[in-house]
Amino acid sequence: MHGHIEGKPILEVRGLTVEYDTGAHPVVAVDDVDLDVHAGEFVGVVGESGCGKSTLLFAIAQLLSPPAAITGGSVRFQGQDLVAMSEKKLAALRWRDFSVVMQSAMNALNPVKSIGSQFRDAIMAHDEPVADDRPAEVLRLVGIDPIHLKSYPHQLSGGMRQRAMIAMALLFTPDLIIMDEPTSALDVVAQRSLMLQIKDLQQRLGFAVVFVTHDMSLISHFSDQLLVMYAGQVVELGATRAVFDHPAHPYSKGLLDAFPSIRGPKVPLTGIPGSPPNLAHPPSGCRFNPRCPEAFADCTKVEPELYRVGSVQARCLLHAPSNKPAPVQEATS
Numbered sequence: 001m002h003g004h005i006e007g008k009p010i011l012e013v014r015g016l017t018v019e020y021d022t023g024a025h026p027v028v029a030v031d032d033v034d035l036d037v038h039a040g041e042f043v044g045v046v047g048e049s050g051c052g053k054s055t056l057l058f059a060i061a062q063l064l065s066p067p068a069a070i071t072g073g074s075v076r077f078q079g080q081d082l083v084a085m086s087e088k089k090l091a092a093l094r095w096r097d098f099s100v101v102m103q104s105a106m107n108a109l110n111p112v113k114s115i116g117s118q119f120r121d122a123i124m125a126h127d128e129p130v131a132d133d134r135p136a137e138v139l140r141l142v143g144i145d146p147i148h149l150k151s152y153p154h155q156l157s158g159g160m161r162q163r164a165m166i167a168m169a170l171l172f173t174p175d176l177i178i179m180d181e182p183t184s185a186l187d188v189v190a191q192r193s194l195m196l197q198i199k200d201l202q203q204r205l206g207f208a209v210v211f212v213t214h215d216m217s218l219i220s221h222f223s224d225q226l227l228v229m230y231a232g233q234v235v236e237l238g239a240t241r242a243v244f245d246h247p248a249h250p251y252s253k254g255l256l257d258a259f260p261s262i263r264g265p266k267v268p269l270t271g272i273p274g275s276p277p278n279l280a281h282p283p284s285g286c287r288f289n290p291r292c293p294e295a296f297a298d299c300t301k302v303e304p305e306l307y308r309v310g311s312v313q314a315r316c317l318l319h320a321p322s323n324k325p326a327p328v329q330e331a332t333s
């Protein structure tokens with residue numbers, strides 16, 4: 001479906017681990033995450049509240065602040081490890097090569113500066129030459145009249161502020177945009193329209209996106225690859241279509257059952273009983289075992305790895321090679 005998922009990834013996350021130092025027990029909010037993102041690819045990151053989605057994005061963008069810290073792994077972006085990079089070098093890459101759009105533009109935009117002057121600040125912070133009309137051009141790209149370069153954030157609606165943040169993220173036409181629920185503060189209609197616009201821009205300009213959302217139906221239409229997180233770990237990773245058609249992990253099944261299908265027949269929503277574990281004391285064995293409808297004895301003892309299941313990977317003992325049913329013996333009569 002997407003011919004561009006080829007060649008070397010532009011982003012290679014390996015063994016990425018983030019801890020919140022809480023004094024007593026460190027909270028491992030991101031645990032040994034691996035992820036490849038190719039040029040032009042749209043990756044959705046889903047999972048219940050508190051599973052570590054935002055922490056993962058902040059860790060990729062090197063925007064964590066204490067008590068959170070990366071305690072292991074690497075984030076190679078266009079061949080360079082961002083984890084080992086100096087803040088000065090990172091500042092040169094941010095906005096120009098990758099940019100970040102967070103949940104609320106109101107928190108990211110400066111309330112006492114006009115949109116235009118914030119765009120100019122971002123441009124001046126880099127050596128890269130930018131055409132004088134670029135701020136107007138990126139505003140037009142996101143459907144805002146350039147007259148609003150003179151506006152202050154409070155003079156724009158919530159949807160326009162999010163669009164203005166996306167425009168700012170596009171100033172240098174980066175190769176990657178990291179987005180943490182950029183539509184979540186908006187009403188449903190504005191969410192859909194902003195999402196369509198993000199997808200359209202991504203296809204026209206060719207940047208890759210790592211996108212966190214709670215909205216499974218939104219992501220089903222827009223992402224190429226889906227990363228399902230549970231309790232800080234990747235529990236399923238694969239092509240979005242494959243995960244939606246045949247979820248391999250019982251948690252992914254539960255997440256999908258908890259959301260109404262847009263196109264499919266109406267079925268009762270079952271959801272996932274129970275709540276996610278405390279990350280300071282995750283359950284032994286599989287972290288999902290206390291809530292899993294398919295758990296068996298080993299699940300409380302054995303920590304599952306990510307196993308290949310067809311075209312996807314799933315962290316579930318049901319798919320461990322040792323648990324695969326033995327081939328049916330030929331009956332000897």
Ligand SMILES: Nc1ncnc2c1ncn2[C@@H]1O[C@H](COP(=O)(O)OP(=O)(O)OP(=O)(O)O)[C@@H](O)[C@H]1O
Pocket residue numbers: 020021022027029047048049050051052053054055056067279
């Ligand atoms: N300052 C902190 N100190 C200790 N633990 C923290 C801190 N901030 C976050 N955490 C823990 O890290 C885990 C991951 O949080 P994170 O915000 O990344 O999850 P999330 O999946 O993005 O949640 P949401 O969908 O609600 O935004 C949570 O379980 C949370 O308890």
